[in-house]
Amino acid sequence: MSEVEILAGARPIREVNEAIRSAVARGDDVVVKDTRSRHNLAIGLGAGARVRLEGSVGYYCGGLNCGARVEIQRNAGWAVGEAMSDGEIVVNGYAGMSAGTSMLGGLLHIRGDAGPRCGVAMKGGDIIVEGKIGYLSGFMAHAGRIVALGGAGDACADSLWGGEVWLGASPKSLGVDTREIEPSADEVSSVEALLESRGLRRPEVDWRKIVSAQRLWHFQSRDAQAWLMI
Amino acid sequence: MCGIAGRILEESGPIGRDLVELMDAQVHRGADSTGFALYGSPLESGYIVRAVGFERSRLDSDLEDFKSIIRSQGCDFAVDPVADDAESRHVSVRMVVSEISDLPKWTRAVDEISSRIEVQSVGRSLEIIKDVGTAADVADKHGVRDYCGTHGLGHARLATESSVVPTASHPFWARPFPDVAIVHNGQITNYFLLRNRLERQGYRFMTANDSELIAVWISDRMRQGQGKPEALRKSIDEIDGVFTYLIADRDSIGFAKDKWAIKPLVVMGDEREIAVATEEQAVRRIYLEEGDVVNFDGPAITHTWPILDAREAA
Numbered sequence: 420m421s422e423v424e425i426l427a428g429a430r431p432i433r434e435v436n437e438a439i440r441s442a443v444a445r446g447d448d449v450v451v452k453d454t455r456s457r458h459n460l461a462i463g464l465g466a467g468a469r470v471r472l473e474g475s476v477g478y479y480c481g482g483l484n485c486g487a488r489v490e491i492q493r494n495a496g497w498a499v500g501e502a503m504s505d506g507e508i509v510v511n512g513y514a515g516m517s518a519g520t521s522m523l524g525g526l527l528h529i530r531g532d533a534g535p536r537c538g539v540a541m542k543g544g545d546i547i548v549e550g551k552i553g554y555l556s557g558f559m560a561h562a563g564r565i566v567a568l569g570g571a572g573d574a575c576a577d578s579l580w581g582g583e584v585w586l587g588a589s590p591k592s593l594g595v596d597t598r599e600i601e602p603s604a605d606e607v608s609s610v611e612a613l614l615e616s617r618g619l620r621r622p623e624v625d626w627r628k629i630v631s632a633q634r635l636w637h638f639q640s641r642d643a644q645a646w647l648m649i
Numbered sequence: 650m651c652g653i654a655g656r657i658l659e660e661s662g663p664i665g666r667d668l669v670e671l672m673d674a675q676v677h678r679g680a681d682s683t684g685f686a687l688y689g690s691p692l693e694s695g696y697i698v699r700a701v702g703f704e705r706s707r708l709d710s711d712l713e714d715f716k717s718i719i720r721s722q723g724c725d726f727a728v729d730p731v732a733d734d735a736e737s738r739h740v741s742v743r744m745v746v747s748e749i750s751d752l753p754k755w756t757r758a759v760d761e762i763s764s765r766i767e768v769q770s771v772g773r774s775l776e777i778i779k780d781v782g783t784a785a786d787v788a789d790k791h792g793v794r795d796y797c798g799t800h801g802l803g804h805a806r807l808a809t810e811s812s813v814v815p816t817a818s819h820p821f822w823a824r825p826f827p828d829v830a831i832v833h834n835g836q837i838t839n840y841f842l843l844r845n846r847l848e849r850q851g852y853r854f855m856t857a858n859d860s861e862l863i864a865v866w867i868s869d870r871m872r873q874g875q876g877k878p879e880a881l882r883k884s885i886d887e888i889d890g891v892f893t894y895l896i897a898d899r900d901s902i903g904f905a906k907d908k909w910a911i912k913p914l915v916v917m918g919d920e921r922e923i924a925v926a927t928e929e930q931a932v933r934r935i936y937l938e939e940g941d942v943v944n945f946d947g948p949a950i951t952h953t954w955p956i957l958d959a960r961e962a963a
Contacts, residue, residue: 455937456929474939477930493939496929497913516913516946534946535910554910554948572947 423447427454436462443468443487456496461489466506478515481508484525500527503544516553519546522563528617535572538565541582545613555594557584557629566610568621576629578646580636584629585610587621595646598632651819652678653832654803654926655895655902656935657918659957661690665788665796667935671924672784672803674931679807682818683787684779686830686897688956689798691774695727696752696827698744699770699777701815705740708732711765712742718762719746722755735790739815741778742766753851756825760853767816767855772828774798774899779818800956802897804832811857823864824853826872828899833860834912834927835892843888863894881905881951893945895925903953910948917942923954 423442427435435451439461442449449470451460458477461470466486477496481489484503491499494512504523509530516534519527524544529537532550541560551569557576563583570588577594585602593599602610607626614621635646652675656667668685700715702708712730719725730744749755752771759768770777776796780787784805788794804819811817823829837859844854844862847869854861866888870880881896884905893912895904902925904914916925917932917940924932929942945952 455933456942457933458928458930475929475933475942477928494929494942494944513944515944516910534944535948553946 421447422450424450424452426452427457427460429455432457432459435460439464439468439470443470456494458496461487464489464506468506475512484508486525494531499529500525503527513550514548518548519544519565522546532569533567537567538563538582538584541565547614547617547619549619551588552584557582558594560584564610564613566613568619568624576631578635579629579631581631586627586629587624589627590629593629596632596635597629600628600630602626602628650678650807651834652676652805652927652931653819653834653893653895653914654924654931655801655832655897655904655954656803656925657800657902657923657954657956658798659921661797661799663794663796664688664798664801665793667924668801668803669784669788669794670934671926671931672805673788674934675805675926675928676783676785678927679805680783681808681813682779682781682806682815683784684777684804684806684818684820684832685787685793685796686770686802686820686832687776687778687793687796687798688772688774688800688828688897688899689776689796691899692745695745695747696749696771696773697776698746698768700742700744700766700768702732702740702742702766703738704765705732705738707765708740708742711762714762715759715766718758719755722749722751722758724749724755733791737780737790741780741791741815743776752827753825757853760855763855768822768824769816770822770830771825772899775822775828775830775897777820777822777830779804779820780815781813781818800897800902802830802832802895802902809836810859817856817858819860821858821861821864823868824855826865826868829864829868829896830898831860831864831867831894831896833863833892833894835890835894835907837862837888837890837892839889859890860894863888863892864896867896877901877903878951878953881953885949885951893927899956901953901955903951904945905951906945906949908949910946914945915942916945921957925954 454474463483464487468487475493482501484506486506490509498517501520513531514529535553537552537556541563548567552567554572560582566585568587571590574594575590576584654671727745820830840859891911893906924935
């Protein structure tokens with residue numbers, strides 16, 4: 420097994436992704452260079468694949484991941500890890516809007532801040548954000564966990580259907596149909612274990628756990644006014 | 650989905666080439682039409698007029714009529730108008746005219762024949778070039794890459810609200826405010842209400858495109874004495890829909906983004922020059938190396954970047 424360098428540059432993305440797939444099939448680790456914030460890099464890779472992207476990437480990087488380890492050296496654009504079902508994606512910088520959209524499983528670890536709608540429509544898995552999550556994060560998530568050490572912007576966890584948002588600092592505001600609950604000692608241990616698996620120890624954090632208040636589960640159109648957020 | 654871009658250079662340079670790059674990188678966001686608002690060295694007197702003639706074979710006689718109208722307004726061609734030499738039925742015309750004493754009145758007069766020649770921009774410096782097709786199509790047809798200037802805007806359009814014709818493309822001129830242009834990514838839902846109000850005040854809109862409203866709306870606010878930053882902020886409360894738009898004049902490029910935080914905007918650069926676009930990969934066409942990128946991802950944001958040349962001249 421060796422490490423293979425692949426240049427993105429101005430090449431067609433399909434060609435770059437085919438080169439990544441061939442290298443992965445040979446059992447090689449992949450380093451993608453000259454990424455130029457381009458879209459759709461390292462899509463749909465499976466277990467055993469290891470890809471490091473040296474630089475910033477554009478939209479949907481690592482989307483449909485089903486077991487690969489993908490690391491982005493700098494920033495990611497829209498929807499990094501969209502619909503991933505397994506594996507691990509690490510963003511060392513900032514993750515743009517809708518990080519982890521509709522993800523089903525696996526782990527998305529963002530070392531910087533995340534933009535608006537982080538974890539929108541999430542259906543499973545974990546998102547760890549060492550910084551802050553943006554406006555409307557967790558919007559309409561069904562399941563899974565978002566853990567944001569740096570707190571959250573406005574309308575945090577708006578219209579949460581299921582799942583959990585854990586905050587290590589205050590949100591600017593909570594969204595509609597949310598409830599803040601006192602986590603049990605077991606639940607806190609589980610989040611701490613998740614963080615420790617990533618080399619993060621935060622014993623001093625006073626966790627705020629946000630869940631669905633479940634009133635929108637039985638939406639009545641006559642109540643519509645109560646749900647208008649702006 | 651559309652793509653927008655802006656570029657400011659420290660001093661007059663290859664603004665056309667850079668804007669074509671920024672739009673070529675976003676061609677997948679819309680290829681119905683592409684347009685550019687370009688700001689070159691300002692004329693000391695007189696105006697540059699960009700227009701489209703709808704019937705190439707009739708252009709000479711239409712220009713004769715245009716000339717008699719502007720003469721009736723005490724204005725004349727400073728040099729002979731120049732038309733593109735493509736084979737399309739419509740034809741782009743660049744005119745340089747002498748001083749205009751009352752631009753709103755002049756504009757109303759030339760708009761009498763707007764079904765034959767439609768004025769698309771008037772300014773000391775601004776030139777709007779827009780046409781159907783991709784960035785490369787429009788750049789090739791109109792020689793956009795050769796254009797020198799200090800700043801400008803670009804737009805790639807995926808038509809949602811009105812027809813795919815050269816005149817319904819962006820950028821839009823803030824008729825009749827000289828040198829003001831916008832590009833917009835999004836949909837405005839209450840444009841017909843706001844437009845009706847402006848029409849009752851005498852403003853004229855040439856298309857059924859929702860975006861045409863924005864430039865006039867902001868300019869009207871500024872005419873009433875509001876500062877540009879304040880007018881931009883106010884637009885977030887009063888203009889409804891999802892939008893990120895860029896507005897340019899001779900002094901600055903500004904932007905406003907709605908409270909839903911849907912349409913992205915990315916900027917790279919420093920205090921002296923910047924590139925701004927819908928997608929980061931577009932600004933990376935200008936700045937190949939990794940560098941600090943600002944993502945305006947949050948809700949309800951405005952910002953204004955000054956044009957250095959204009960600031961130093963002031």
